[in-house]
Amino acid sequence: MEDLLIYNAKIYSLEKEGENFSAMTIKNGRITELYPDNPPLDCIRKMSRNSIDAENQTILPGLIDSHMHFVMTVAMSVLSTPISVYQDGEFSPKNLAEVKEIIKTNSQVSSKSTPLIFNNYVIPTIEENRLPTRMELDQWAPNRLITIIAIDGHSFSLSSEGLRKLGINPENHDGILNEDMEEFNMDKLVNLFTSTLNIKLLVEGIQKTINSAIDKGLVGLHCLEGFQDDPSADLSLKVMKLVGRKIPLKLRLYPQVKHVSKLNPYFKKMRSRRIGGCGAWDMDGAVGAKTAAFEKPYLGGSDNYGSLLLTKDEIFPLMYAAQSSGTQITTHAIGTTAINELLEAHTLLKTEFGIDTKNLRHRIDHFEFPTKEAIDRAITDLDLLIVPQPGFNWVDANYPGMNTYNKFLDPEIVQRQNPMKTIIGKGGIICGSSDSPVQSLDPWLQIHGMVNFPIESERISIYEALRTYTYNGAYATFEENDRGTIKSGKYADFIMLSQDPFDTNPENLLYIKVNKTFINGIELKKTNLAPIPYLVKLLFSKTNLI
Ligand SMILES: [Zn+2]
CATH class of the missing domain: 3.20.20.140 (Metal-dependent hydrolases)
Structure with a gap:
């Protein structure tokens, strides 16, 4: 007997263009059979321990x-604030004066020892067309570790405190670091974050x-x-x-x-x-x-x-x-x-x-x-x-x-x-x-x-x-x-969507919503645990090759 049957679905195999099925069975984490049409109802009852009526949802292989960059993504998700925001057809902040206000406000609401990390800085949308300098950052929030990272991740600016942490003497340095400079320090910056x-x-x-x-x-x-x-x-x-x-x-x-x-x-x-x-x-x-x-x-x-x-x-x-x-x-x-x-x-x-x-x-x-x-x-x-x-x-x-x-x-x-x-x-x-x-x-x-x-x-x-x-x-x-x-x-790694991307106006692909994500035939659910229980859960889960 199979572990799971999914029927009433629009399954795109992506093996070849246009190939699709209505039902599939799964056993031990792998897909066992694919059906062009829904199996008859009494058959469905006999086939597997569990079945899901997909209600005509689209199924695609998991993405x-x-x-x-996993660890940077993790670090940024909890340590940094996106600075350039796109809303109602325009970006803000628009100039360095507005950048200054954001940094001032953030420095006032956080403790002195917290580094102020901003990402997603879109240089061409800033009137001055550049990152702030060390001198500007020092003036806006004195004695703080501040860094602003450009949206493409390839240039950033640092306050004097930040430069010192990276082992750079702030004297004679404007605090703006590009990759073509000898002192390119993205590696040290990443380690500074993660530390x-x-x-x-x-x-x-x-x-x-x-x-x-x-x-x-x-x-x-x-x-x-x-x-x-x-x-x-x-x-x-x-x-x-x-x-x-x-x-x-x-x-x-x-x-x-x-x-x-x-x-x-x-x-x-x-x-x-x-x-x-x-x-x-x-x-x-x-x-x-x-x-x-x-x-x-x-x-x-x-x-x-x-x-x-x-x-x-x-x-x-x-x-x-x-x-x-x-x-x-x-x-x-x-x-x-x-x-x-x-x-x-x-x-x-x-x-x-x-x-x-x-x-x-x-x-x-x-x-x-x-x-x-x-x-x-x-x-x-x-x-x-x-x-x-x-x-x-x-x-x-x-x-x-x-x-x-x-x-x-x-x-x-x-x-x-x-x-x-x-x-x-x-x-x-x-x-x-x-x-x-x-x-x-x-x-x-x-x-x-x-x-x-x-x-x-x-x-x-x-x-x-x-x-x-x-x-x-x-x-x-x-x-x-x-x-x-x-x-x-193959492993039953797949996703369920209410909207069929093949039947969507291309201009709306951006808004496609995924309803369910399965790995090895099991639905992966979002969790909202406190850090310790989540860590325990992770540590007790299976170790995989990466
Ligand atoms: Zn990359």
């Missing part, structure tokens, strides 16, 4: 986010993050964690090793550590060997901070081309070591120059290892502004997986006052952004992702961005967009035979 997390806040943040994932239909997260070259000194990796393995979602770790040789204690806890992401594997910065690397300068009469954080000669030995030990590599590259530099290194790797490079399914994350030649090379020659976040492009083009790309980039470069249709046309595999906490974890924002993409010729269909968040996410971690679609034999 997988292929690039997010202000106590167990109570950490557990609260985990519960919050898991709840929001369930709420949006996410069953899997690829967690890109760590900044330090010494994994044992890295708090986010420690958290993943201890708590990440107890979390009810299917988390998959990508350690952002330079040297593969240091990862053996982690590989024992992982399903497959992976390395890289952002952090130590950043080829460049981001457009909002004008640090993504291009062959043409940023607009505004400057001679700023952004800059490479790693050259091909610097990244190649790291890649070589990873490839030699059979480890999948993922690397952050946004600007055209950074992408080309990385492709050079991949080409060299392929020359050395031949067909083997393909078998490891290496990825490029962001891959935002490739030329036509770069697409050919990445997809046709090198078989790289592409992990973009097109929700951001949609927000950037549609929120008045943002428009970062048109303000900062040469019009010809703007046209290159996230060529999804071209990539798919060449047989490339795109994995959907949010880059949370840079953007919200919401997969529907990304799917919406793919289908309503600002460059119309690069829009993809709802089927293709859903595949990026299901099958392709499972493919990236070599699990496509086990999950990612609805098929008999």
Whole structure:
């Protein structure tokens, strides 16, 4: 007898376009049978211990986010306040005077020892078009640890107290840190955050993050964690090793550590060997901070081309070591120059290892502004997986006052952004992702961005967009035979929705609501426990490979 029968449903398998079923059975966490029509009622009674009448709801495979930063998302959910808010068609604050008021108010209502952390600062919507300086922050709230992080996560500003905590002498420093500066300190900033997390806040943040994932239909997260070259000194990796393995979602770790040789204690806890992401594997910065690397300068009469954080000669030995030990590599590259530099290194790797490079399914994350030649090379020659976040492009083009790309980039470069249709046309595999906490974890924002993409010729269909968040996410971690679609034999990871995305006006995809999220055939419910009971619950749950 089966454990569960679901009938009266509109089940899209996503195995192939248009394939759908009315009922399915589940046993021991896996799908056993799929039925084109509802089985007769007496049959339903006999078939399984439990049955659910789906009342014509839509069922899709559970969603997988292929690039997010779990511990940062957890930390931000409890420690920081989003500063730029979009309401009634405009952003506030609009200028530094308004930023000052927010910081003053927040400093007055919190204790002196609490760090003031603000995220989601949208630079182009501020009249002065910049982050506040150390001197301004010190004046607005004296002797406080203050940091303001730009929406793309690639630049931030700090008060004197914050600079000191990071080991930077505040004298002669304006407190604004960009990635192209030698003193790039995002790794230290992350550790500073995570060190202000106590167990109570950490557990609260985990519960919050898991709840929001369930709420949006996410069953899997690829967690890109760590900044330090010494994994044992890295708090986010420690958290993943201890708590990440107890979390009810299917988390998959990508350690952002330079040297593969240091990862053996982690590989024992992982399903497959992976390395890289952002952090130590950043080829460049981001457009909002004008640090993504291009062959043409940023607009505004400057001679700023952004800059490479790693050259091909610097990244190649790291890649070589990873490839030699059979480890999948993922690397952050946004600007055209950074992408080309990385492709050079991949080409060299392929020359050395031949067909083997393909078998490891290496990825490029962001891959935002490739030329036509770069697409050919990445997809046709090198078989790289592409992990973009097109929700951001949609927000950037549609929120008045943002428009970062048109303000900062040469019009010809703007046209290159996230060529999804071209990539798919060449047989490339795109994995959907949010880059949370840079953007919200919401997969529907990304799917919406793919289908309503600002460059119309690069829009993809709802089927293709859903595949990026299901099958392709499972493919990236070599699990496509086990999950990612609805098929008999696969894990019963699926979501139930009252609205059918295939039957929804594309402009409303953003508002799709998920009613239920199932993992291994069991409904995952949001919890609202106090930190200690939640921690106990986590510690007593099954340990998983990540
Ligand atoms: Zn990232």
